[in-house]
Amino acid sequence: MEDNGSHWPLNVAGFEALAQKKLSKDAFDHAAGGADDELTLQENLAAFRRIKITPHVLEDVSERRLETEVLGQRLAFPVILAPVSCLRRFHPEGELAAARAAAGTGVLCALSTGSCYPLEEVARAAPGSVWFQLYAYNDREFTRNLVQRAEAAGYRALCLTVDVPLSGRRERDLRNQYIYPPELLRTSMMNVGFTREQIDQHVNDLLPFVAQALTVRLTWPYLDWLRSITNLPILLKGILSKADARQAVACGVQGIVVSNHGGRQLDCAPASIDVLPEIANAVQGQVEILIDGGVRRGSDVVKALALGAKAVLVGRPYVWALAVEGQRGVERVLTMLRDELDLALALTGCSCVAKIDSSLIWRSS
Numbered sequence: 001m002e003d004n005g006s007h008w009p010l011n012v013a014g015f016e017a018l019a020q021k022k023l024s025k026d027a028f029d030h031a032a033g034g035a036d037d038e039l040t041l042q043e044n045l046a047a048f049r050r051i052k053i054t055p056h057v058l059e060d061v062s063e064r065r066l067e068t069e070v071l072g073q074r075l076a077f078p079v080i081l082a083p084v085s086c087l088r089r090f091h092p093e094g095e096l097a098a099a100r101a102a103a104g105t106g107v108l109c110a111l112s113t114g115s116c117y118p119l120e121e122v123a124r125a126a127p128g129s130v131w132f133q134l135y136a137y138n139d140r141e142f143t144r145n146l147v148q149r150a151e152a153a154g155y156r157a158l159c160l161t162v163d164v165p166l167s168g169r170r171e172r173d174l175r176n177q178y179i180y181p182p183e184l185l186r187t188s189m190m191n192v193g194f195t196r197e198q199i200d201q202h203v204n205d206l207l208p209f210v211a212q213a214l215t216v217r218l219t220w221p222y223l224d225w226l227r228s229i230t231n232l233p234i235l236l237k238g239i240l241s242k243a244d245a246r247q248a249v250a251c252g253v254q255g256i257v258v259s260n261h262g263g264r265q266l267d268c269a270p271a272s273i274d275v276l277p278e279i280a281n282a283v284q285g286q287v288e289i290l291i292d293g294g295v296r297r298g299s300d301v302v303k304a305l306a307l308g309a310k311a312v313l314v315g316r317p318y319v320w321a322l323a324v325e326g327q328r329g330v331e332r333v334l335t336m337l338r339d340e341l342d343l344a345l346a347l348t349g350c351s352c353v354a355k356i357d358s359s360l361i362w363r364s365s
C-alpha cells in the first residue's frame with residue numbers, strides 16, 4: 001500500500017472488499033457474520049442509513065475541534081477500537097498492531113479477554129491507551145487475577161461484556177465448519193491464566209472447555225463484587241434497554257456501551273442506534289454512554305453523538321484494515337473516520353464535537 005494514499009481504499013467498504021480477497025473464506029465470514037438470519041447485523045447498518053442529518057449553515061467552521069473526553073481520558077476524536085477476540089487470525093501482529101494504531105492516532109483500544117498477546121505486552125505497546133474487556137469466569141479467583149493483572153498493567157477501564165451468557169449461533173461458522181486456529185486458542189487461553197496442564201487435558205475440546213469456564217450466571221449482584229476488587233472505572237457492554245441502563249446507573253458503574261455485539265448474539269435485537277435516544281433519555285447523563293454496531297462513516301459518528309453517545313466503538317472496520325495492512329491499515333481506517341468526521345462537522349455547521357446535538361437529526365414534520 002502506497003504511503004501517498006493513492007492506493008488506499010477510499011472508505012471502510014473498500015477495506016472490507018480488500019480484506020475479503022486477502023482472508024480465507026471462513027476467517028472473513030467469521031468476522032463479517034452475525035447470529036441466525038443476521039437480521040440485527042443488517043439492521044445495525046440500515047438504521048444508521050435511515051437517519052438523516054439537517055445541517056446548520058452560516059456557522060464559523062473554519063477551525064474544528066474533534067477531541068473529547070471519555071471517563072476522564074482524552075481522545076483525539078470520539079472513536080474507540082471495540083474488543084475483538086483473537087486478532088492474530090487476521091494479522092500476525094494482531095492486538096499489538098491494533099493497540100499501537102489506536103495510541104498513534106490518539107484514541108483508545110479495548111483489548112478483548114480473548115487476546116492472542118498477553119495483556120501486559122499489549123499495554124506496553126500502547127501505554128495509557130488501552131481498556132480491558134472482561135468476560136467473567138465461573139471461578140472468581142481466576143477473574144480476580146485477570147482484573148488485577150489488567151489494573152497493574154495500566155489498563156484505564158474495565159469493559160464487562162454482559163450480552164454473552166452463551167455464544168450466539170453463527171450459521172456462517174457452522175456452514176464453513178469454522179474452527180479457531182488451535183495454536184492461537186492455546187495462546188489466548190494461556191494469556192488469561194489457564195495452565196498448560198488444563199489445556200493439554202482438554203486438547204480435543206478446547207472451545208467447549210473455555211465456554212464452560214465462562215459464567216452463564218452473571219447477574220447484577222456480581223457488579224458489587226467486581227467493584228470491590230478493582231479501582232478501575234467499569235463499563236457494561238451490551239445494554240439495549242432503558243431498564244437495564246437505569247439498573248446500571250443504580251449499580252454504580254461509570255459507563256455503558258449500547259451494543260448488540262455487532263449482531264452476533266440475539267438476532268432480532270434492535271439496532272443499537274435505534275435504542276440510543278431512549279437510553280440516553282433514561283440515563284440523564286448519570287453515566288457515560290458509548291455505542292457500537294454499524295458505524296462505518298464519520299457521519300455515523302455525528303449521528304451517534306447527536307442521539308446521546310459520547311463516543312463510538314468500531315469493530316469490523318478495523319478488523320478489515322488490520323487484515324489488509326496491519327498497524328498501518330488500522331491507522332489508516334482511524335484517520336479516515338477522523339477526516340470524515342471533520343468534514344461532517346464542517347458541513348453540519350459544528351466547530352467542535354460538543355456542538356453536535358439532537359437539533360442535527362432531521363425529523364419529518
Ligand SMILES: Cc1cc2nc3c(=O)[nH]c(=O)nc-3n(C[C@H](O)[C@H](O)[C@H](O)COP(=O)(O)O)c2cc1C
Binds near residue numbers: 030085114294
Ligand atoms: C470477530 C469479532 C470478535 C469479537 N469479539 C468480541 C469480544 O471478544 N468481546 C466483546 O465484548 N465483543 C466482541 N465482539 C463485538 C465487538 O466488540 C463489537 O461489539 C461489534 O463488532 C461492533 O459492531 P461493528 O463490527 O459493526 O462495528 C467481536 C466482534 C467481532 C466481529
